[in-house]
Amino acid sequence: MERETTSFDPRTWVDPKPVSAPVEDVPEEPAPQGRPLKPLMIAAPVALVLAAGGAYFLWPDSAGDAGSVSAPVSTATASSRAETPVDATSVRIIEVRGVDELGFSLEAMGVPTGDAFALAQEAIAALGTEDQVRIAVELADAGKDKAVRTISAELPNGSSVKLTRQRDGTFKRDTIVATATTRVRSISGTINQNTFYASAVEAGLPDSLTTPFAKAFSFDFDFQREVALGDRFQATWEESVTDSGRNVVPPRLLYVRLETDSGSKAYYAFTPPDETEQRWFDERGQGNERGLMRTPVDGARITSKYGYRTHPISQRQKKHNGVDFAAPTGTPIYASGDSTVAFAGPRGSAGNFIRLDHGEGMQTWYMHLNAFADGLVPGKAVRQGEIIGYVGTTGGSTGPHLHYEIRIEGEPLDPLTFRTSEVEALAGEALTMFTTQRDTTKAAVEKKR
Ligand SMILES: [Zn+2]
Known part of the structure; x- marks a missing residue:
């Protein structure tokens, strides 16, 4: 059956116009790639299932409740597959991330709560990704509820997967691999x-x-x-x-x-x-x-200065022992060199504070963090460039920034002039x-x- 290779290709999906009240806000396609959606039939996945015969159908046909049926779907289905009984189906397109979001979406579509989350768990496991995916859910009427027939998704790597519900409740998985230039x-x-x-x-x-x-x-x-x-x-x-x-x-x-x-x-x-x-x-x-990074924070997110800013601590006439990097809260902070975590925790005006030990008496200090990287505990070895935490404004700080120091034998050095030449x-x-x-x-x- 030729259509099988393309019918669940999400490139061909268009959002069906719901004829009843929409149960899910369908997000717009993400803008960055400007992907044009080719206008093509939404009917194809439905026809496919019908052509496969009644074997996959777990649910009794219900001719009623036409209000939930997308008109183009049922029309196309009926005319192209006249020999099979017309079934009341509809297709919903959603974007979800993970089991919970899919479960809630299915529930909102009318799938009984218990089923919705069990299904979501199976579906996400079968898709093999916790990333945000664009999913087409094909629903059938099952009494007053809705039952899921197929779930199709485009995976982050560009390939597409279609999961068809089997008699025993598991999913049969079909994959098409995207061709790329x-x-x-x-x-x-x-x-x-x-x-x-x-x-x-x-x-x-x-x-x-x-x-x-x-x-x-x-x-x-x-x-x-x-x-x-x-x-x-x-x-x-x-x-x-x-x-x-x-x-x-x-x-x-x-x-x-x-x-x-x-x-x-x-x-x-x-x-x-x-x-x-x-x-x-x-x-x-x-x-x-080099031995140490000069910008141990996601430099792409650093806000430019428009004139040099004065650190609040130096305004209070205290010596400023490091460099401040003004960056939005949550911006990743990197270990500036291979090292061992000497300290990671709250510490007075330093706020959430990390001290890394680079050996030979050299340390780097990181202050005012919003959060630490998972599992960052004293004694842990970290690699240069590894994320150790996230910019914040904890402790004595008036805005989100990283305060960064290099110290040798406890003495602060100017990170701007400090050069290692490895x-x-x-x-x-x-x-x-x-x-x-x-x-x-x-x-x-x-x-x-
Ligand atoms: Zn500072």
């Missing part, structure tokens, strides 16, 4: 808004790449003081998208460049042999990583491989400019 894209822009994040998104950088971009420069620049309005940025990335414009795998940065008053830097992505994750190397194959350079075979890949990337960058 890989392409390389580039943007360049100027920081002309309050944050790098806003400027980069305006220039066309995918939302998900703003943080990795800023992180590539977190060793070189202090995003609070050295990145400002007028600075220029450039990015090249690879993406794999379906016909409908959905990313099959997350887009991946290939090249990043940042030009500021204090200098400019450019990096190429490269996965060294025997490693599994890409890292950043400059033109000559030198890594971007730059790793590629050599031998790895350098040869890097050079080849760098030139390929470079050609792509230049072609797109």
Whole structure:
């Protein structure tokens, strides 16, 4: 049966116009990708089920209650499959995340409460994702209640899944894998808004790449003081998208460049042999990583200054021992180097406070956090760049920011002038491989400019 391969493809879904009072607010399609929905029949999934015969039907037909039936559905079904009995079905399209949201949505559609949550649990388990998914639920009348026949969803990786309810209550799972095109894209822009994040998104950088971009420069620049309005940025990335414009795998940065008053830097992505994750190397194959990060917070979210701000503590004529990064509450904070957690908890005017031990008498301090990362307890080993907590304004603080200190043998150092110079350079075979890949990337960058 040919239709089986496409009939539950969510790319073809359109929201049915409910003829009775809607039971669920159907959210609009998320804006960022601007995915156009092709107008196509909603009838297809229903026809499919009917064509499969009565075997899957657990519920008695009910010809009544036409009010809940989407007119186009029943019409198309009846005419195309005249030999099978017409069944009162309707399709609802919702966006939900996790078991509870699906359970409540099914309940609101008229599925008995006990069934709704049991079904939701099975369905989410069968879909295999707790992420937000767009789901089409096919309902049949079952007395005064509604019963679920099929649940179809498009998964975050672009493939589609259809779950058909079996006689024994379990789901039969059918999957279609999305076909995708890989392409390389580039943007360049100027920081002309309050944050790098806003400027980069305006220039066309995918939302998900703003943080990795800023992180590539977190060793070189202090995003609070050295990145400002007028600075220029450039990015090249690879993406794999379906016909409908959905990313099959997350887009991946290939090249990043940042030009500021204090200098400019450019990096190429490269996965060294025997490693599994890409890292950043400059033109000559030198890594971007240093002993400590200069911006141990999601630099993309740091609010720009518009004139230097004065920290409330220094207004009270106290020595300011660190750097403040003004960022929205909840912005991730990173361990600035490989270390062990020495302290994580509330501590007077420091608010929620983390102290990391980097060995050889070196520590980094993080203050005023809104929350700690899960499982962050003294003695835990953390990797450079790992999220340890989230920006807040706890303790002696008048607005959300991270107060960051570097201390050696207890003595505070200026994080702005403190330089560690453990730059790793590629050599031998790895350098040869890097050079080849760098030139390929470079050609792509230049072609797109
Ligand atoms: Zn401070």
